[in-house]
Amino acid sequence: MLLTIAKRLVTVIPTLIGVVIVTFLLTRVLPGDPAVYFAGPAATPESIAEIRKSLGLDRSLPDQFVRYVNDLAHGNFGNSLSTGQPVAREIASRLPASAELTLFGLFLSIAIAVPLGIIAAVKQGSWVDHLCRVIATAGVSLPVFFTGLLLVYFFYFKLGWSPAPLGRLDAFATSPKDITGFYLIDTLLTGDFATFRSAFSQLILPAATLGIFSLAPIARMTRASMLAVLASEFIRTARASGLSDRRVILTYAFRNAMLPVVTTLGMVFSFLLGANVLVEKVFAWPGIGSYAVEALLQSDFAPVQGFVLTMAVLYVALNLIIDMLYGVIDPRVRIEA
Amino acid sequence: MSEAGAVVPPAAEVSSKRPSDSILGHARYVMTENPVTGMSFGLFAIIVLCAVIGPYVVPYDPLASDTAAALQPPSLRHLFGTDLLGRDIFSRVIAATRLDFGIALASVALVFVMGGFAGISAGFFGGWTDRIVGRISDTIMAFPLFVLAMGIVAALGNTVTNIVIATAIINFPLYVRVARAEANVRRNAGFVQAARLSGNGELRILLWHILPNIMPIMMVQVSLTMGYAILNAAGLSFIGLGVKPPTPEWGIMVAEGATNIISGEWWVAFFPGLALMIAVFCFNLLGDGLRDLVDPQRRT
Numbered sequence: 001m002l003l004t005i006a007k008r009l010v011t012v013i014p015t016l017i018g019v020v021i022v023t024f025l026l027t028r029v030l031p032g033d034p035a036v037y038f039a040g041p042a043a044t045p046e047s048i049a050e051i052r053k054s055l056g057l058d059r060s061l062p063d064q065f066v067r068y069v070n071d072l073a074h075g076n077f078g079n080s081l082s083t084g085q086p087v088a089r090e091i092a093s094r095l096p097a098s099a100e101l102t103l104f105g106l107f108l109s110i111a112i113a114v115p116l117g118i119i120a121a122v123k124q125g126s127w128v129d130h131l132c133r134v135i136a137t138a139g140v141s142l143p144v145f146f147t148g149l150l151l152v153y154f155f156y157f158k159l160g161w162s163p164a165p166l167g168r169l170d171a172f173a174t175s176p177k178d179i180t181g182f183y184l185i186d187t188l189l190t191g192d193f194a195t196f197r198s199a200f201s202q203l204i205l206p207a208a209t210l211g212i213f214s215l216a217p218i219a220r221m222t223r224a225s226m227l228a229v230l231a232s233e234f235i236r237t238a239r240a241s242g243l244s245d246r247r248v249i250l251t252y253a254f255r256n257a258m259l260p261v262v263t264t265l266g267m268v269f270s271f272l273l274g275a276n277v278l279v280e281k282v283f284a285w286p287g288i289g290s291y292a293v294e295a296l297l298q299s300d301f302a303p304v305q306g307f308v309l310t311m312a313v314l315y316v317a318l319n320l321i322i323d324m325l326y327g328v329i330d331p332r333v334r335i336e337a
Numbered sequence: 338m339s340e341a342g343a344v345v346p347p348a349a350e351v352s353s354k355r356p357s358d359s360i361l362g363h364a365r366y367v368m369t370e371n372p373v374t375g376m377s378f379g380l381f382a383i384i385v386l387c388a389v390i391g392p393y394v395v396p397y398d399p400l401a402s403d404t405a406a407a408l409q410p411p412s413l414r415h416l417f418g419t420d421l422l423g424r425d426i427f428s429r430v431i432a433a434t435r436l437d438f439g440i441a442l443a444s445v446a447l448v449f450v451m452g453g454f455a456g457i458s459a460g461f462f463g464g465w466t467d468r469i470v471g472r473i474s475d476t477i478m479a480f481p482l483f484v485l486a487m488g489i490v491a492a493l494g495n496t497v498t499n500i501v502i503a504t505a506i507i508n509f510p511l512y513v514r515v516a517r518a519e520a521n522v523r524r525n526a527g528f529v530q531a532a533r534l535s536g537n538g539e540l541r542i543l544l545w546h547i548l549p550n551i552m553p554i555m556m557v558q559v560s561l562t563m564g565y566a567i568l569n570a571a572g573l574s575f576i577g578l579g580v581k582p583p584t585p586e587w588g589i590m591v592a593e594g595a596t597n598i599i600s601g602e603w604w605v606a607f608f609p610g611l612a613l614m615i616a617v618f619c620f621n622l623l624g625d626g627l628r629d630l631v632d633p634q635r636r637t
Binding site for chain 1: 472475476479480481482483484485486487488489490491492495564568571572575576577578588591592594595598599600601603606607610613614617618621622625
């Protein structure tokens with residue numbers, strides 16, 4: 001098992017190198033001169049040259065790349081042009097908000113999609129099966145920002161069940177003590193149930209938006225792989241041996257059917273991390289996505305670069321975790337190593 | 338995968354023998370075989386029609402504002418209502434079709450050429466070509482795709498052209514994978530060896546013998562990614578990239594209507610969002626239908 005992990009970790013290295021090169025190239029090679037922007041409209045050629053020198057833009061590309069990697073290694077993502085704050089600190093402080101939203105959305109989606117897919121496969125042709133098919137086709141066509149707005153309209157304006165879509169807490173609540181950065185967990189740890197309620201009611205709509213978005217691929221995959229497993233011979237044997245339906249489906253079929261679903265999770269995460277940006281914009285969620293969007297609109301490149309890099313590293317790490325999950329679910333993977 | 342590859346070439350060769358009636362017959366078969374696919378073809382025709390003549394037939398100028406008639410709910414005068422500046426939303430939604438469809442079409446065409454060529458070269462030549470192309474597409478896949486698109490647009494500059502380029506780049510790995518697999522299956526097929534034996538150069542074989550044979554499956558890929566391309570472009574303009582405000586475009590119209598949603602004027606964001614959803618839905622159905630026909634083994 002340890003050997004598998006080590007082998008898998010080694011394959012991450014070229015990917016990470018590729019990611020760093022791409023994020024570097026995005027700023028340095030492409031047109032547009034940060035020094036001109038930095039210097040402002042009243043700049044003289046001398047002041048631009050000076051700024052270029054202070055930013056290290058007058059050096060050769062390989063030299064700049066070495067400096068960039070060196071900065072990254074020291075956790076320095078540069079400073080935001082508009083606020084002057086270090087990007088790394090800003091991203092670190094906003095990351096829990098995004099992570100809480102994305103993970104809770106994924107949790108909701110798995111909690112609905114997996115049982116739905118199983119029932120659809122077990123009772124093929126039933127209304128659950130048809131529902132599953134409709135969701136799988138319609139779900140991939142829904143623009144995530146549009147779903148979010150529809151939910152806001154119904155649950156905030158029409159029904160008045162949820163609070164205004166403005167961030168993680170309503171105006172009267174104070175943010176909980178920072179332990180994990182996840183408000184739901186922090187408020188429970190400190191026993192602050194009023195704030196927990198506030199945080200939960202703010203979180204549920206954006207998380208549901210993300211959940212609806214990722215429902216389709218997970219439900220579709222669960223159904224397809226459950227169908228394939230249920231048709232296999234070991235299931236026939238299990239049934240012939242007189243095991244109960246419940247046991248055959250949940251113990252034998254489910255575990256085997258989960259492998260392709262876990263693989264799909266990699267793709268789902270790619271979509272989720274992107275969709276996260278849009279959902280944060282709709283719900284004014286103070287995560288790294290809305291930070292990057294604000295910076296983008298002001299042509300402030302360092303935060304965007306830091307954001308892209310953070311997201312890519314997160315995504316690589318998530319894929320790594322997914323691969324590890326294989327070993328937990330499927331003993332054959334462990335033996336092969 | 339390999340079986341599917343082996344099934345396709347004969348079909349393609351048969352249809353190339355009698356192009357005149359087989360193309361028509363095939364098209365009719367495609368439409369009638371599955372009613373859902375037929376419906377999506379109908380929707381597709383409407384979208385194309387809106388894109389081509391839409392801006393000329395809409396009842397109001399999509400850019401003309403009329404502050405006296407701001408934020409009116411849908412009525413017979415204004416089918417989809419009016420927005421904050423009193424512009425007719427129906428006219429704007431129809432007029433926007435051209436831009437949205439155009440962005441998606443341009444980006445898909447771009448990636449079709451880039452990804453298709455890189456993919457068949459990788460599959461056909463193997464070796465270093467394969468390794469380099471594979472490394473490039475692996476690196477792209479290492480990013481969450483929408484995030485990479487944001488980064489590319491930010492770096493290249495905030496224009497519609499760059500949205501097209503970014504959308505093409507994030508679709509690159511998908512095209513490479515399909516083209517590479519299909520070309521790889523055929524690199525030593527009988528007809529390729531025959532062509533080689535009669536003295537054709539490798540590049541000529543690639544372009545004149547391999548490429549036509551993988552066209553059907555590449556076209557399926559085009560219709561499957563069209564929907565994603567539209568969603569992606571609309572998402573980018575929703576966060577304020579690319580398309581500038583007065584221009585009618587579905588993503589930016591939803592963004593403009595987002596503030597009205599909270600005060601109950603749902604129609605400002607709803608109709609452009611609905612148009613976007615229908616367009617994406619249509620392309621996804623179309624892609625699924627085409628895939629079932631070209632490659633029955635992958636039917637779900």
